[in-house]
Amino acid sequence: MKQLVLHHYPISPFAEKIRLILGYKALHWTSVHIPVVMPKPDVVALTGGYRKTPILQLGADIYCDTALIADVIEAIAPSPTLYPKGSAAASRTLAQWADSTLFWAAIPYTMQPAGLAHMFSGAPPEVIKAFGDDRSAFRANLPRMRGPEARAALGLYLERLEEMLGNQAFFFGAQPTIADFSIYHCLWFVLRGGPTAQIFAPFHQIEAWCERIRALGHGTHDVLDSSAAVAIAHDATPLATAGISADTHGIALGEKVVIAATDTGIDPIEGDLYAATRERISITREDPRAGRVVVHFPRLGFELRRRT
């Protein structure tokens, strides 16, 4: 099995989703800590401009977005599955709702003054300002939800989630699915906000479920610095192309393209089209330090264009 290198930082909720999936599957991985704000030169050497957290590196193949990263981990370690027969489609759909709608209620709710003060306690004002400025640019494309709306939305979502969970151990029965990991990372962030965690008080099923997810742990890992990870990419050869098996753009392999996320962190990534399948788009690019890499994106949430 190729070395699984996760580029992340400890306070990233989406990274927590993947760390827990690695724990559930009892995998050993390599941890590379990356900066919380831009610039991220070693990340960009690998991705060509994608700046979100986390990314997964397997040699010279770089996987962006946790929906895709979860699929890649599932292919490497199919058991226990994230997508059980019978609930795979429903769990993916609930996960997608959590990663977008639930996440963007949890963040503004937690980032209200009390939560912010707790999270950044002890941090110098310039660090807090740098974080605020970075994230304003990062999410400039999204409508901003204000505190009162975020509180109301999160309260309603928790009520509904409590009811959906009922007496089950996990959202789709006795075993966790991708939906559990996607819901959990949003709530994990709220729990880390200190006083903001009080919103959980009426929801005993959710609290017990959080404990069950936390108990899955993070697997085992070793540690690497980001320049060594760039060197790993440089010395590796990307996987062979998967070709074009689902064409919705009319762009041929090898044509110059640009791809970008459509929600947050919409920085464009340039390269040559390398593969286009039902679920992913892959581009290849040459980097002065990382060499030839292939960067993979899920179709959902990304936009591909021919580069003119």
Ligand SMILES: N[C@@H](CCC(=O)N[C@@H](CS)C(=O)NCC(=O)O)C(=O)O
């Ligand atoms: N759809 C993406 C969302 C990732 C995301 O928004 N991650 C946050 C951190 S939890 C981020 O990138 N923040 C800005 C940064 O780390 O530079 C995914 O599933 O991976």
